[in-house]
Amino acid sequence: MTRPWKGPRALGQRSAKSLAAFASGLVPRRDEALFALVTGGLAAGGIALWRGNDQVSDLLWLLVTAVACVPAAWWVVDGLLHRRFGSDVIALLALGGTLAVGEYLAGAVIAVMLTGGRLLERRAGRRARHDLSALLSLAPRLAHRETPQGLDTIDADRVRPGDTLVVRSGEVVPVDGRVRGGPAIVDESTLTGEPLPVEHPADDDVRSGAVNCAGPFSMRATADAASSTYSGMVRLASEAAAESAPFVRLADRYAALFLPVTLTVAGLAWVLAADPVRAVAVLVVATPCPLILAAPIAFVSGLSRCARRGVVVKGGGALERLARARVLLFDKTGTVTAGRPSLVGIDTVGEVPPHELLRLAASLDQVSPHVLASAIVRGARERGEESSVPVAATERAGSGIRGTVDGHRVSVGKADWVGPGDSGWVGRVRNRAAARGAITVFVGVDDHLAGVLLLQDPLRADAARTFRLLRRAGITRTVMVTGDRAAVAEPIGDLVGADTVHAGLSPAGKVDVVRAETGRASTVMVGDGVNDAPALAAAGVGVALGARGATASSEAADVVITVDRLERLAETLAIARRTRTIALQSVLAGMGLSLAAMAVAASGGLTPALGALLQEGIDVAAILGALRALGPGRDRWPRLYGDEADLVRELDQEHRALWPRIERLPALADAVCAPGRAPAERERRHAAVEELTGFLTDLAAHERKDERLLYPAVARALGGADPTGAMSRGHAEIANLARRITLYTTELTATGTDAAAPGGDTVPADITRDLRRAVDELHAVLRLHFAQEEENYFVLADTPDSRPSRRPGAPRPGSPDPRPP
Known part of the structure; x- marks a missing residue:
């Protein structure tokens, strides 16, 4: 079938696009080919010299130098056309000088350094374009x-x-x-x-x-469609991405000062000695190969170290801008919180106990597609509640779901949907939920309001510690920008220590805040959703949490954290700052050595060929200094690896199982201390005593494992005299409270007037008072203690996909550490 004729204009456009794409693909190949050519020519000339063919070696080195002069001249001209004054000027003068005085070996060495540095720099400085394909693919x-x-x-x-x-x-x-x-x-x-x-x-x-x-x-x-919200998001991301400045080479900042000094020294050497060779020797040793090589190698090393930690940084420019950042802007949902609702509490009104209320609600919600239903089902599963199969379930959008579970008529949803109840109690529950930043899901049993389930998007375990580390790494201001309500966002901001909270923002509103902060200082924006893409592109550096975040945010960001660890943000910032410091040190040290060599060359102590070899030594020293960015700094991050990390993950699972039982402690105290002589009441009290006793037994076993295995491993990782001493003191207080509670429950059981004893109908007031107080204290201490362990200790376990399962020679949990402190 013959294709339709599209006309010369269409063919021209298509040909131009194809040619541009082909040319852009050739750029990296051209640089590699040029480097291979000059390196091969230098080596071939050396072989010819070794075999006694001086004329052949000089000819090869002459050709290498001449070949290198062409791209060097273009780089200088292109830089001047784009108002960039780079270090390539000195290199071009040195190449020309070696040709003029016949020092071809020196010229060939400079050619290799110049083309190799350009190749490394292009690899280090190339930034990924802000691809908006993900945003466009999601457009209606x-x-x-x-x-x-x-x-x-x-x-x-x-x-x-x-x-x-x-x-x-x-x-x-x-x-x-x-x-x-x-x-x-x-x-x-x-x-x-x-x-x-x-x-x-x-x-x-x-x-x-x-x-x-x-x-x-x-x-x-x-x-x-063009005027709607989603199209506006795409336009915002496009405009903000266009505002990002390209990476400016670190070497160019010093070339403007280095070039006049070099020309002055070379000119004086020529005039005073009446020998142009001395001037060429000065230019050769002044060739800014440390400038050309050290910075790109340091940034490539920093990029490599970030990649080993599961962080993809899109180019040396992004890493350099990250090193200068002082203000952190961050989204709430999915960034500092888990990004999905979780069951955090159960309140009941009536005779249905909390665990039964949850079981009935979860059984019915199994057949609901609602996102909150899945959270309720997941919460019941985590608490060990076995669900039943509901019968005749019907759901009304915006209201809730009804059905029959084990012969009970169960309804889940809004308060006016589940059945009649105490309106005053409903109002109080809603107020308490709002204070916690939680939402309410009411449950009715047999056509009456029976209780409420509280759901919340929990804070990440490593969020608070990450923000402390960011402050230590140099972040001076933190700002939350979120589309969530202020009542929900502000408590989260307080927990992580945000300086300012901007709530209820649209994507455009986030961009406005980012631009306002960027106008005052260098910024970093962290987010994970499609709605964060414009703000990520508008910030000085956009960081996307790509492990669970949307593709659009990853595409618009300069940095993508591929593991589900917010702590990697602080680590990446520390790596960026260390990389920039090492690059500066290497550049300044190389320049200092070059200045010293220039003085020797100007006095006649170096020929151009010896100067080129000396310059090679300076280059090697600068490169070795830049390669330090591959390793950790002095303030290396404490980590737990291998078996120790596996132990932390095991203890984390135990925490998840114990948390619901901790939240039930006040309700258990109420059940144990409740008066009444009816058989059903006595049975409930017996069950509550047994549940409380079982919890204390399991808690004691968990705390012993913490003290025997976890804390020694953490102490080795953190260092210092006694880094876990305060937490061990917490264990002692927990054990003391557990002993008191056990004593009180024993007294209740042994007392003849105990309601749990046969024939009893009341509980002694002094015992109930002491028991309630002890349980409340244990509840408070455990909540704080568990949160501290999760935020400070559990986050030390390295992710299994970023490190080997066990380091060679690493001690197993509980064994002495052979490494020096």
């Missing part, structure tokens, strides 16, 4: 428009304001609009980062890019 493409004949599926670009659209389950809202038949339950995490679905009643506005996570709903378009 289709819409279902209501017509007299029914639904008509059209391109989203054809929607006009006033059109009536239907958004089906799981589809993306194509344009901004207003809900007609509500409610609409949509996932706006793409736009705001908020992980929980949002309910929009009739006549409420809904934005393009949100995903319908409930039943179909009708809406009236208020904007076309």
Whole structure:
């Protein structure tokens, strides 16, 4: 089949694009070919000299020097055309000088250093373009428009304001609009980062890019696709990416000062000695190979070290800008929090115990696609509750779900959906939940309100420690920018120590805050969602948490953390600053040695050939100094590896299992101390005593394992005289409280008037008072102690995908450490 003729203009455009793509692909190959050519010529000339063919060796070195002069001249001209004054000027003068006085070996050595440095620099400084393909791939493409004949599926670009659209389950809202038949339950995490679905009643506005996570709903378009929210996000990311300045070579900053000094010394040597060879010798030893090589090698080494830690830095420019950063901006959801709701509490009203309330709710929510339902089911599974199969389950979008579980009529959802109850209690529960930054899911049993489940997006275990390390690494100001509500964001900001919290922001609002902060100091923006992409591109350095984050944020960012560890951010910042310091040290040391060699050459102590060899030695010293960036600094980060890391992960699982039991301690105290002589009441008290005793036994076993295995390993990693002493003191206080509680429960059991004893009907007031106080104290101490262990100790376990399972010679847990402190 013959292809249609597109005309000369179309063919020209296509040919130009193809040629440009082909040429861009040849650039790195050209640099590699040039380096290989001059290196091969230098080596061939050396072989010819060794075999006694002086004329052949001089000819080869002459050709190498002449070949290197062509790209060197172009680099100088190109730099001047782009208003960049680089160190290549000195190298070009040295090449020309060696040709003029016949010092071809010196010229060939300079050619190898110059082309090799350019190749290394291009690899170190090449930045990834801010590819917006992920944003574009997520853009709404289709819409279902209501017509007299029914639904008509059209391109989203054809929607006009006033059109009536239907958004089906799981589809993306194509344009901004207003809900007609509500409610609409949509996932706006793409736009705001908020992980929980949002309910929009009739006549409420809904934005393009949100995903319908409930039943179909009708809406009236208020904007076309080009004017809608999602298209605005793409434009913001494009504009912000265009504002990012390219990487300016570190060597160029010193060349402006180094060049006039070099020319002055060379000119004086020529005039005073009346010998042009001395001037060439000065130019040869002044060739800024340390400038050309040291900085790129240091930055390549820093990039390599980041990569070994699971962090991808897109070029030396990003690493250098990260080293200068002073202000950190960060999103909340998925960045400093886990990014998904988790069950954090259960309150009951009535006779249904908390664990049974959770079991019934989780059994019913097994058949619900709601994101909160999965969190409830997961919470029940973590607490060891076995779910039953629900019968006749029905769900209403925006209200909740109902069904029968083990003969009980169960409903989960809003308070007015689950059944009648105490409105005052409901109000108090909602107020307490708001104070904790949690949301409420009410549960009804047999047509009456039975309790509430509290869900929260928990803080990452390593968040608080990461921010402390960032402060130590040089960050002077931290700013939270989030689309979440202020009531939820501000407590999280307080926990991590944020200086300022900006809540309720749209993607455009985040960009405004980032630009305002960037105008005052160098900035870093950290995020994980599509809605963070414009802000990441607008910041001085964008950092994406790519382990669980959206592809768009990774594409728009300069740095991508590929492991699910926020702590890597502080580590990467420390690596960047150390890399920049090493690059500066190597450059300044190389320049100092070159200046000293220039003085010797000007006095006649060096010929151009010897100067070139001396310059090689200076280059080697600069390179070795730059390679220090491959290793850790003096303040190396404490880590637990191999078996020790496996132990931490095992103890972390035990923590996860103990947390729900810790939260039940107040309820257990109430059950143990409750009066009453009815058989059912006495049975509940017996069960509560047994549960409390079992918890204390398991807790004691866990604390012994901590003290015997974990704390010695942590002490070796942290160093110092007694780094775990305060936590061991916490263990002693926990053991003391556990002994007191055991004593009180024993007294209750032994007392004839104990309600748990046969025939008892009351509990002694002094024992109940002491027991409640001890349980409350244990509850508070355990919450703080577990949080401290998770934030300070558990985060030391290195991720298994970034280090070998066990270092050679590393001690096993509990064994003495053979390494010196």
